[in-house]
Amino acid sequence: MKTRRISNVGWSVVVLLLAGAFIWMGCPEKPALVTGEAAQAVYVPPGSYDEFYAFLSGGFSGQVSVYGLPSGRLLKIIPVFAVNAENGYGFSEETKPMLNTSSGFLPWDDSHHTVLSQTNGEADGKWLFINANNTPRVARIDLATFETVEMIEIPNSAGNHASPFTTENSEYIVASTRFGVPIPQADVPISTYKQNFRGTISFIGVDPKNGKMNVAFQIVVPGYNYDLASAGKGPSHGWAFFTSYNTEEAHTLLEVRASRNDKDFIAAVNWKVAEQYLKEGKGKKMAAEYYNNYRDHATRITTSEKRTSVTVLDPNACPGLIYFLPTPKSPHGVDVDPTGEYIAAGGKLAAVIPVHSFSKMLKAIENKEFETTINGIPVLKYEATIAGEVQNPGLGPLHTEFDGKGYAYTSHFISSEVVKWKIGTWEVVDRIPTYYSLGHIMIPGGNTRKPWGKYVVAMNKITKDRYLPTGPELAHAAQLIDITGDRMRLLLDFPTVGEPHYAQAIPAEKIMDKSVQIYKLEENKHPRATKKAEQARVVREGNIVRIYMTAVRSHFTPDNIEGIRIGDKVYFHVTNIEQEWDIPHGFTVKGSQNAELLLMAGETGTLVWEPKKVGVFPFYCTDFCSALHQEMQGYIRVSPAGSTVPLSFSTGKGE
Amino acid sequence: MHTTSKLLVLVASLLFVALYFVPLWQITMLAPQYPEGIGLYIWINEISGMRPNNLESMNILNHYIGMKAIVPESIPELRIMPYIAGFFILSGLVVVLRKKRSLLTAWLILLVVTGSVGLVDYYLWGYDYGHNLDPNAAIKIPGMAYQPPLIGTKQILNFRATSLPHLGGYLYLASILLAAVAWYLDVKRDTRANSQQPASAIG
Numbered sequence: 001m002k003t004r005r006i007s008n009v010g011w012s013v014v015v016l017l018l019a020g021a022f023i024w025m026g027c028p029e030k031p032a033l034v035t036g037e038a039a040q041a042v043y044v045p046p047g048s049y050d051e052f053y054a055f056l057s058g059g060f061s062g063q064v065s066v067y068g069l070p071s072g073r074l075l076k077i078i079p080v081f082a083v084n085a086e087n088g089y090g091f092s093e094e095t096k097p098m099l100n101t102s103s104g105f106l107p108w109d110d111s112h113h114t115v116l117s118q119t120n121g122e123a124d125g126k127w128l129f130i131n132a133n134n135t136p137r138v139a140r141i142d143l144a145t146f147e148t149v150e151m152i153e154i155p156n157s158a159g160n161h162a163s164p165f166t167t168e169n170s171e172y173i174v175a176s177t178r179f180g181v182p183i184p185q186a187d188v189p190i191s192t193y194k195q196n197f198r199g200t201i202s203f204i205g206v207d208p209k210n211g212k213m214n215v216a217f218q219i220v221v222p223g224y225n226y227d228l229a230s231a232g233k234g235p236s237h238g239w240a241f242f243t244s245y246n247t248e249e250a251h252t253l254l255e256v257r258a259s260r261n262d263k264d265f266i267a268a269v270n271w272k273v274a275e276q277y278l279k280e281g282k283g284k285k286m287a288a289e290y291y292n293n294y295r296d297h298a299t300r301i302t303t304s305e306k307r308t309s310v311t312v313l314d315p316n317a318c319p320g321l322i323y324f325l326p327t328p329k330s331p332h333g334v335d336v337d338p339t340g341e342y343i344a345a346g347g348k349l350a351a352v353i354p355v356h357s358f359s360k361m362l363k364a365i366e367n368k369e370f371e372t373t374i375n376g377i378p379v380l381k382y383e384a385t386i387a388g389e390v391q392n393p394g395l396g397p398l399h400t401e402f403d404g405k406g407y408a409y410t411s412h413f414i415s416s417e418v419v420k421w422k423i424g425t426w427e428v429v430d431r432i433p434t435y436y437s438l439g440h441i442m443i444p445g446g447n448t449r450k451p452w453g454k455y456v457v458a459m460n461k462i463t464k465d466r467y468l469p470t471g472p473e474l475a476h477a478a479q480l481i482d483i484t485g486d487r488m489r490l491l492l493d494f495p496t497v498g499e500p501h502y503a504q505a506i507p508a509e510k511i512m513d514k515s516v517q518i519y520k521l522e523e524n525k526h527p528r529a530t531k532k533a534e535q536a537r538v539v540r541e542g543n544i545v546r547i548y549m550t551a552v553r554s555h556f557t558p559d560n561i562e563g564i565r566i567g568d569k570v571y572f573h574v575t576n577i578e579q580e581w582d583i584p585h586g587f588t589v590k591g592s593q594n595a596e597l598l599l600m601a602g603e604t605g606t607l608v609w610e611p612k613k614v615g616v617f618p619f620y621c622t623d624f625c626s627a628l629h630q631e632m633q634g635y636i637r638v639s640p641a642g643s644t645v646p647l648s649f650s651t652g653k654g655e
Numbered sequence: 656m657h658t659t660s661k662l663l664v665l666v667a668s669l670l671f672v673a674l675y676f677v678p679l680w681q682i683t684m685l686a687p688q689y690p691e692g693i694g695l696y697i698w699i700n701e702i703s704g705m706r707p708n709n710l711e712s713m714n715i716l717n718h719y720i721g722m723k724a725i726v727p728e729s730i731p732e733l734r735i736m737p738y739i740a741g742f743f744i745l746s747g748l749v750v751v752l753r754k755k756r757s758l759l760t761a762w763l764i765l766l767v768v769t770g771s772v773g774l775v776d777y778y779l780w781g782y783d784y785g786h787n788l789d790p791n792a793a794i795k796i797p798g799m800a801y802q803p804p805l806i807g808t809k810q811i812l813n814f815r816a817t818s819l820p821h822l823g824g825y826l827y828l829a830s831i832l833l834a835a836v837a838w839y840l841d842v843k844r845d846t847r848a849n850s851q852q853p854a855s856a857i858g
Contacts, residue, residue: 518708553715554793578715579708628719628793 041482042492044071049512052444054457054505055114055128056478058082061498062109064130064141069444069455069505070480072494080139080148081109081132083595089148091595093571093606094526095295097304101135101153102289110134112161113440113502117170117206121233121449125510127211129164129173136160138173138204140211142297145516149295152213155288155310156183156200156220162229164204168237168449172216172271175202176242180223180249184286193251197223200312201242201322203271212294217274217283217311219322221267222375223249225258228333228399233449234340236358238272241343245330258330259349263382265324266334266345268361277318283311298525300603316376323365324379325356333399333440337408337423338449342387344400344408353397353410355426357387388426393419398439399502401446403453403483411441411458418458418481420488432488434479436462443483444505452507456481456488459500467495476500517581519602526604528573533557538649543567547649549574551585551599553626555651556619559634563647564611566640572597572619575604586622589636596622611638656754656837657844663837664759667830668747671740674699679823680777681705682803684713684814695725696821697777699736702727720801720812721792722784732776739769743830756841763834770827778805781818 044050050068053075058065062082066075083090083099090099090107099106109132116123128141136154141147154160159178166173180197182188188196198220205216224244232239247264250257277283288310295302315322325343333346336358343356364384371379396414403409407429410419416437420430438460444452458481463474475495482489521531530536530548536557539546545568550557556574564570576585576599588596589609597605611617621632639645656664678696683705685692693712694705702725704710714724727733743766750758785802788795794812801811808817820828 554719578712580712580715631793 038489038491042070042072042480044068044073049508051508052452052455052505053508053511054442054444054503055116056459056496056500056503057111057114057130058497059112059476059499059501060110062111062132063498064111064114064128065497065500066146067494068508069457070491072478072480072492074497076146077497078141078146078148080130080141081106081111081137083107085595087598088595088605088607091607092597093608094299094301094604097302098148098151098293098295100291100293100304101137102155102291102306103135106135109137111139111498111501113164114504115164115166115173115447115502116504116506117211118166118448119169121168121237123445123448123504123506123510125506125514127170127206128504129166131160131163131175133159133161133178136163136175136177138164138175138213140206140213142211143511144514145297147295149297150211150213151291151293152204152215153290153292154200154202154204154215155290155307156218156286156312157181157202159225162201162226162242165229165231165240165447167231167240167271168233169208170206172203172231172240173206173213174229174231174240174242175204176200176226176229177223178225178227180225180246183220184288190251193223194249197249197251199223199226199244201226201267201269203240203274213292215290215307215310217278217313219269219274219313219315221315221322221377222247224265225254226267227331230334230336230343230447232336232340232358233338236336236340236343238270239358240269240271241325241334241336242267242269243327243331243334243345245332263326263328264330265379266327266331266343266356267377268323268325270321273318273320274313277313277321278311282318283313285309286312296525298523300519300524300526300605314376319376320365322377323361324374324377325361325385326371326379326382327354327356328352333397335400335402335408335447337402338404338451340449342423344410346398346400346410348396348398348413350397351392353390353393353400353421353426355387355389355423356385360387361385388424390419390421390426390428393421393428394431399441401441401443401456402451403443403446404451405453407453409441409443409446409456409483411438413437413439413461416460418456418488420483430486430488432481432490434458434460434481435466435477435493436460436464438479440500440502442503442505444507447504452505454482454484455491455505456483457503457505459496459503461499463495466493517601518579519600521577521579521602524575524602524604526573526575528571528606529604530573530575531577533577533651536649536651538563538647540647544569544571545647546571546573549587550577551575551587551621551632552577553583554621554628554632556587556621556632556634557651558649559651560653561634561649562637562639563645564636564638565643565645566611566614566638568611570609570611570636572607572609573604574599574607576601578602583625584623585625585632587619588622589619590617598623614638614640656751656756656759656841660759660837660841661751661754663833663840664747664762665751667833667837668744668751670826670830670833671743671747673826674740674823675737677823677826678703678821679827680818681821682816682818684811684816686813686815688813698733699740699823700733702730702733717784717801719792719794721789721795722801723787723789725784730780743769756838756845759834759838759841763831763838766827766831766834770831774805781805 052069054067064078079089117127136157140150158181161178163175164173177199183198225246246258328347329349331345369384394412394415438458463477480492578601680697683694
């Protein structure tokens with residue numbers, strides 16, 4: 001006790017000295033935010049709703065987490081690229097095919113960037129797209145059900161990082177290769193990188209009516225590491241921009257060898273020209289194996305379809321399709337401002353933030369101000385495209401978002417701060433520390449033509465001492481920063497799920513009113529749905545036993561089942577016949593080698609069970625559904641193989 | 656019958672047309688789990704949920720206390736009431752055309768009697784649902800009945816049940832009032848006419 005007091009005194013001295021140092025250096029202009037004031041700014045009273053939905057990618061969790069802003073409340077985790085035992089995603093027969101790929105069923109991936117669909121350059125709240133980096137895929141989440149409804153694999157790709165950024169009307173979602181690979185894949189020495197390794201830039205078409213995705217075309221590009229992307233808007237609509245690093249084409253010790261060049265490239269792709277070339281038949285069909293998985297709303301069943309070819313464009317044969325803009329030091333982020341004129345890059349090892357001008361770029365192309373040409377891709381002169389450089393912004397600039405009021409905000413990983421600068425004058429006007437080492441930042445709508453420039457959310461890689469310690473593994477931290485005034489103000493600090501790389505946010509009213517509450521039983525087209533308890537039954541087809549079961553507060557029908565034999569494959573087709581919002585029922589059986597089923601009102605789900613032991617096994621409802629939830633249980637009797645116990649089923653019989 | 660009275664009776668009988676389009680009665684229930692309420696509308700020919708699936712949800716909830724499921728198809732009143740409404744439209748028009756006060760008097764009495772019988776019938780249904788419970792129900796509370804109030808609000812376990820007329824019920828009431836006013840005006844005018852007549856005879 002005494003030592004602590006002494007050390008407290010010691011700390012007080014240090015703090016006082018530091019305070020003195022501050023006074024000596026000149027007070028920071030901004031008074032520290034009064035805690036009560038910040039609390040008020042993020043306080044959403046019980047029972048009230050947040051102003052924004054925020055969709056944070058889960059990074060290595062593979063999922064998407066949905067938060068309310070400004071409260072920072074976690075609303076939901078949407079399973080996407082990783083199985084989710086909590087609700088049976090990836091375990092039930094209806095959802096397993098969603099994770100099907102050319103490499104088979106994959107239980108996990110690394111999800112990076114959430115992107116909301118857009119109409120006229122504004123987030124429209126219809127769908128959320130997210131990329132899988134490891135085994136290249138793009139998933140589409142329906143924002144009426146907050147559920148992954150489609151997934152498309154990207155062929156000829158590895159490390160789908162510059163994805164799934166959207167064009168102004170979600171005509172396309174982009175994808176590209178962060179890792180060069182032999183295209184098509186081949187058994188070649190790694191040391192032949194320069195000869196054999198290539199990249200691809202892919203455009204995924206999105207059906208405006210139902211959101212269905214298809215790989216419209218791919219462009220084969222040099223084997224650089226394509227890192228991030230942003231589509232043009234307004235005047236630059238029709239273009240998409242991709243950063244690249246490792247223009248050195250190193251295949252080992254990249255941290256050194258890929259950092260040698262003073263400048264790498266932003267690839268500017270004119271997708272309208274690409275469409276023209278496709279129309280002219282310049283696209284080549286290339287054999288490729290990839291999957292497109294789709295979950296039907298009426299059946300709730302996911303079907304996985306194999307695709308066998310993709311259309312490829314070669315820049316050598318397609319002049320005007322793609323240009324390289326030299327950009328300092330391994331640029332990471334590339335972000336087009338709301339006017340569509342400025343393209344800001346985050347040269348992560350650069351001392352400036354270079355900003356290209358779209359109109360200057362067009363002029364440079366017209367005047368053929370090329371430094372050289374690589375594989376049919378003209379390299380424009382840096383001076384010819386650059387609009388300005390933000391001088392000494394901070395260390396490690398990564399990503400830029402916009403507030404729609406003429407300012408840009410760039411995250412700085414190394415100096416761990418958000419730096420605000422003015423578009424046009426390129427001067428830094430404010431900076432605020434984050435805790436610690438932030439990657440992406442997000443302003444609601446900050447990547448669109450119409451930002452709701454109220455907050456910045458900083459997503460940090462290092463948490464350290466921000467929260468109560470939880471052993472070696474810590475949650476990543478996010479900070480909510482108010483940007484409505486001249487000076488940025490830290491409002492809130494909240495832990496996140498996995499590693500949120502990028503995020504999106506949208507005013508709540510754009511989504512909340514169309515949120516689905518139940519699956520209507522009359523619209524349930526699942527071929528094995530049981531819509532009334534009287535229709536519940538058990539059917540044997542050889543060694544396959546199908547149990548058509550209903551769940552309603554607070555019983556299953558049937559709840560006594562006999563005549564199952566070792567060697568049988570038992571399908572529990574359970575339908576939640578409730579038609580009331582927020583009355584889910586869960587289902588599991590003792591010894592199940594699977595996760596539970598969690599069924600929303602009106603939904604049918606299928607759990608497969610292969611009993612290995614003779615005996616009587618209880619099953620029960622896993623979601624506390626009602627006052628008599630504990631009673632919502634039943635038994636299934638398993639007899640030895642070849643047993644003559646007749647198949648029977650009942651509810652409420654006997655005694 | 657005088658013109659004003661005829662007009663009033665005309666309106667009173669035509670009000671019954673609206674009963675085909677709006678509910679007569681509503682029962683709403685609030686509970687901690689149902690802040691938005693769950694409820695039923697009673698129409699002249701059906702019982703429906705206040706919101707989609709409210710009737711099904713109500714039946715699911717009621718099965719815990721052993722209450723019979725509310726199955727609109729098995730309630731004969733719902734088949735009869737449309738004819739009663741039709742009868743009042745037609746008979747009202749007859750009253751207007753025949754212009755006889757005796758008919759108006761009969762019509763008014765029939766309206767009141769039918770309405771009262773309806774209320775009693777509704778009470779009896781409520782009594783039956785609330786008292787004739789399945790002895791094997793999950794929730795059994797000795798002495799507890801689950802009859803909804805006839806009119807007004809009552810706490811039933813976790814539910815605060817409110818039973819009130821809906822627009823149709825008020826229209827029915829309005830129809831009675833209009834008929835009563837028509838009858839009263841008619842009587843009053845005749846009385847006045849009668850009291851003046853002898854005077855003029857003398858004069």
